[in-house]
Amino acid sequence: MMHSKQKQSGISVVEIMISVAISLILLAGVMQIFLTNKQTYRVQEAFSRLQENGRYAIQFLSQDIRMAGFFGCASGVDNPKNIVNLDGDTVADDIAEFTGNGLTGLQASDLPLTLNSSTTLTSVYGSSDILQIKRSSNSGIHVDGPMTALSTPIKLDPATATGVFQVNDILFVTDCEKADIFAVTSVTPLGGFINIAHANTNNIGNFLQKIYQDDAEVMKMVINTYYVDTNSAGVPALFRASMGNNASIATEELVEGVENMQLLYGIDTDDDSVVNKYVTSAGVADFSDVVNVRITLTIRTIEDNIARELTPEGDKRLRRNFTTSIAIRNRVS
Numbered sequence: 001m002m003h004s005k006q007k008q009s010g011i012s013v014v015e016i017m018i019s020v021a022i023s024l025i026l027l028a029g030v031m032q033i034f035l036t037n038k039q040t041y042r043v044q045e046a047f048s049r050l051q052e053n054g055r056y057a058i059q060f061l062s063q064d065i066r067m068a069g070f071f072g073c074a075s076g077v078d079n080p081k082n083i084v085n086l087d088g089d090t091v092a093d094d095i096a097e098f099t100g101n102g103l104t105g106l107q108a109s110d111l112p113l114t115l116n117s118s119t120t121l122t123s124v125y126g127s128s129d130i131l132q133i134k135r136s137s138n139s140g141i142h143v144d145g146p147m148t149a150l151s152t153p154i155k156l157d158p159a160t161a162t163g164v165f166q167v168n169d170i171l172f173v174t175d176c177e178k179a180d181i182f183a184v185t186s187v188t189p190l191g192g193f194i195n196i197a198h199a200n201t202n203n204i205g206n207f208l209q210k211i212y213q214d215d216a217e218v219m220k221m222v223i224n225t226y227y228v229d230t231n232s233a234g235v236p237a238l239f240r241a242s243m244g245n246n247a248s249i250a251t252e253e254l255v256e257g258v259e260n261m262q263l264l265y266g267i268d269t270d271d272d273s274v275v276n277k278y279v280t281s282a283g284v285a286d287f288s289d290v291v292n293v294r295i296t297l298t299i300r301t302i303e304d305n306i307a308r309e310l311t312p313e314g315d316k317r318l319r320r321n322f323t324t325s326i327a328i329r330n331r332v333s
Helices: 015-067 091-098
Strands: 105-106 113-116 119-121 130-136 141-145 154-156 170-174 179-183 186-190 193-197 218-229 236-243 249-256 258-267 277-279 288-299 319-327
Touching: 015 130, 015 218, 015 236, 015 249, 015 319, 105 288, 113 236, 141 277, 218 319
Parallel strands: none
Antiparallel strands: 105 130, 113 119, 130 218, 141 154, 141 218, 154 193, 170 179, 170 218, 186 193, 218 236, 236 249, 236 258, 258 277, 258 288, 288 319
8 A cells, every 4th residue: 555755844934033032132131040040149149248347347346445555563553664766756745645545546537547666557448437446465474583683684584484585576574663674685495484684775764663573574666557558459457557566667567348337435534444435536535535446447349330220339249337336354343
């Protein structure tokens, strides 16, 4: 039986065009889902980094503010003797430079701020405030043997003092009754001790006000200045300028993305160690009355085009304010 041949019919141009159109619609949907998920990921990642930067910045500031004005048991000693004279100032100027009241706040309009004889902070990012902390190191090293005279080296135990101090460090020695600030002129292992000398090379004279015994301790002086400036990439960041060896200033970037730091100071007006009011630095007559510092940091994302719409700042970056209040431990009950 013979089968009749049938002609094979192909796909028409209209069918092809419909198939292509449907495929394009499906592909556009897939691409839209992909782009949406990618943008959501970028927002979440940027916001996570923003929160992390905020926590880090608050942590750096909180740790230092709590210790403002800490000089061991010498915090209650009146008129510590200071023989340091690294920058040609008078002794009275150096006492204010290295001790002061432990905390100083400034606004951008108060600049310039002299950090040492060769370094001056002249500007900050926007209208950010400036905070300077003065204190001794967190822990001291006990004197291991009595001095033989007011001009002789301080003796420390090699087990605890080896490698801790170096020439031209600014040190603080106290026995809770007296206190002296001096620049180290030599660190010499001798006679079973680490001998810390305070000759008149970088000091005015070499006489301390007391022959310290083994009930005294030695600590390194710390002066940290916090401010907001732009980094090498042009991004605003939180910076810290620290006094180092030989009273030099070392500047380091702490947290990227910080574009503003505003400070309020809690004042104790009735000597009960409790805040009675918060004011700006312009309203502080005496920073020794400050018992609490309230910080507000504005942190932004590093990348642009994160937000869906333009922000009031004219870009598409996310921003968040981080606020905390920090009590100064040496001034509260």
